[in-house]
Amino acid sequence: MSTSPTTPPSANTGETPAAGDAGGKHKYPVNLPRTAFPMKANLVQNEPASLKRWSGLAAGRGLYESLLAARADAAAFVFHDGPPYANGNIHMGHLMNKCLKDFVVRTKMMAGRKCAFVPGWDCHGLPIEHKVMTDLIEGGKYDKIAALPDDQRKMAVRRECRRYAEKFVKLQGEQMQRLLTLGDYARPYLTMDPAYEGAVLEVLADLVEQGLVYRALKPVHWSIANETALAEAELEYEDREDLSVYVDFEAADADAVYDAFGLATQLEGENDEDEEPPAGAGSGEHRPRPAQRPSFMIWTTTPWTLPANVGIAVNPKHEYALVRVDGNVTVIAAALVGKVTGAAKAEDVRVLATTTGARLLGLRYRHPFVNNPPACGLGRVCDPAKLWSVVAADYVTLEDGTGIVHTAPGHGAEDFATGLREHLPIYCPVQSDGTYDATAPEWLRGVSVWDANRKVTEWLRNSGHLFYDHTFTHSYPHDWRSKTPTIFRCTEQWFISVDGLPEAARGRAGAPEGRNLRRMALAAVDAGAGSTPGTAVPPEGVKFVPEWGRNRLRGMLESRPDWCISRQRAWGLPIPAFTTPDGATFMTAASVRAVAKVVREKGSDAWFTLPPEELLKYYDAAGDNDPLARLVQGAGAAGRLRKGNDILDVWFESGTSWNAVLRERNLGYPADLYLEGSDQHRGWFQSSLLPALGATGRPPFRALLTHGFMVDKNGRKMSKSLGNDIKVEDLLRDHGADVCRWWVSSLAYEHDVKVDMEFFALAGESYRKVRNTLRFMLSNLDDYEPGAGATPGATTLEAWALGEFDALSARVQAAYDDYDYRAAHLALYDFCSRTLSATYLAAVKDRLYCDRPDSARRRQTQAALWTMTDGLCRLLAPLLPHTADEAWRALHKAAPGDDRSVHLLTFAPPTGARPDEHWKRAMDAIAAAGKALEDAKAQSGIQNPLDAGVHLPDTSGVLTRFDATDLADLLGVSKVWIDSAAESARVEDLRARGWEACARSWKRDGTVKRRADGGMLSDRDAAAVGLA
């Protein structure tokens, strides 16, 4: 910009106008601001240039590497990145998450700590495999692959998946760096890297060693057509017509049922009653009990699962009725009697008594066609007394059916949970091809479940158990590929025990008593809040930011079932289990470690490309004291093994990153902080906590920080389908990274965050305020050499400003320590806007412009400006990496090739200023006088404050300590008199006093007179231009 007066210094001989008008405007030179730091940030163009400069600092190292080298001996702050899924562009959630993490990294670094940050990606898993499979099928390429042998087919899919993951790791990595986040992007962690995979398996080995890993049955979505388990994402819901049946299950002990309903012990027959009994338990007190055996009526839409029935569930809180329906006596939820009997067009319906579900618990019934108790199921112990009895389930509702739920744990998720809790058999007589096995009743063996629906129904009709049936249409899951309906079927899966091992496995000789992960986790969560009596407290508790995260994680831990860690897919890390020729499963801690070693060398592809003996080449059966080792002892034993088909749940892979990244790279353990969205209480926080407790006995993190989710301006969730999502690319293109970061730093991130395009425009406004403040300071330092200028005295404006700056610096650093970026943001903004722009800078403008350039007063101001600009850049650096560096480099006049950067520094120490203790009072007086000045402007003819002088009251008697000119400059008026007698501020029109305005400074300070050159100048200005 132009900095020299444009008007030639011609002698203006005409009379000098009273006010500094156009005529005399540029007659006298003033020290105009001048800087190369532009008002317009142009972030979209300039940020990439900063990135480029940072990537090639001295010795060819990037900023991240340089910083880590510089902090090599500093105290570490161990921060650990939770891996996003390597799929798609980064979205608003990532934007906030990654910016917050970067604030942590940069604030710790600026505070002098060594804060390594290794960004990671979750690469395995179904979403990618699903997408790749869809593409292969749609591209017509899958048929060829499908024809390959199992291992080769999986390898073909895995190669595609890897390519896909690599593509998005690269894309997202670039986008994250475009957000100016700092980290080891040259060496990120990928869950599909061989070393990472090996480290994951080593944690699995530790858990096996602790006796926490077991194999058991679990119902999964099963495709009969493809004979494979399906994930939720592979299901399509379509309408399907099914049978709906109401079935009477005969009570085993009629009297027990009648007792539960409180019926009298006498039999029916003597005195019939026909009035309805009142509602409530024991309502049948005076009623005789019917002669026939009562039954429980259940409802199901999957009659084929009835062979696997092992219990019936009621809601203990609901009311149940004993009903006589056309001669039969049965139990139905009281609220559903009319609906059920009405649908069946029953003619004679009479409620005999009612009771609560709670009183039905434990009553036994006879299965309508199964006589032999089913086997309990792999890895479990069952309670024979519970089989075929009434159990409790709070998911039983009164919306459909009879209020009594047929429970087949082998064929449903809820039933499975109930079965586990009630120690019922997990029984599944259905084979992988959808036909019944030899354990089913003879008339069903070999029959397909779809045919069984009708067959079972007919059987029940013939045996008199069927109350009513009809067909109906409902939404039913179908296999996405074959478009055929799926079923729930039990399969063998791997679990991590949350409560120590199930009895059956615990008895295994040599296995230690399992750690109780739930108890340990709850203790860790509770430590630091209330303590749980009687539990083993871990070495350290966990800090939660915000505190309510503790409750949330606690709730999840209390209710979570054992963790099913196996999946039947191709794209993942295999669970290195083998099967012997007799069908026994072989996996020990030592064998897992041996396979891990191979995986470290060759990656998990080795599982699909190498034979068992190669995979176990580091395994020494003789040296393995696990009893299972005997399965592979003897020559050639390993060669006869078959490899398992399971891969690990991806949550186990990411949940062991504390080992695969922090310990593997010697970054420190446990981490000081994990920082993720609140959904990760269920996800990564928990999936990290449990394996770490199992393997190391301590939580992997000392503190958990959570942030909320992005919602639109109306508080609705953002989604592509709603069309209210905002694209990060758009933001970066329209606003640049620093504005986005400035916005993130302003958020109350612990709750849901509203996002709208216009918020970024507002953040941009606020950013510009800060930028312009920096620019104005820089522009007044153009002729300043650092170091010049005296230490300011206590009552100087500089002492005040520097004192305010020290307070700001302490406040911002404290806020950074508390992860309260919002507080830092507000303090920084307030300081730039109020303290600097509105107050200090406005006050010193006159001396900066009009004092002789090298005058002591001006240099003193410049020294303060320099200190504050430098310090402010450092405080802003974690939030605005580009802008802070740009300003700092402008301050230090760094040439384009100059490597210096604010990011290589630490926060500035206190300035050492000792402001006078009465500054507060002086500023209050100024504020009060400012109001008086406004009134005067409204009432008298004063418009321009420089036309005014102010008589300041000084009741406290301290204002005289201060310089009257400083006070006048703070007020923006030409003159201040301190009046110890006055009660309130009085404004005087200096024009009425006949005081002329200085042609150079426009002030009317009473010293203005015509000088030798004919101009009207004040004493100060005359001296400044050499006319003294």
Added chain:
RNA sequence: AGGCCUGUAGCUCAGUUGGCUAGAGCGCACCCCUGAUAAGGGUGAGGUCGGCAGUUCGACCCUGCCCAGGCCUACCA
């Protein structure tokens, strides 16, 4: 349906162990400056603190219910 969380001026948020006329910034309105100028400064108007009920001498702050929204589970025999 359950767990956790949120609901204070148009917007984003403060409101400490319940206690005087509920605060800030942005925006808005009006004014000033025109030597920070696609800048800068000043003044002011805006709120039945989601709703209802209760506890209390007194509630934005405590309790209950309801409404709206978010995350996570469970989504059904």
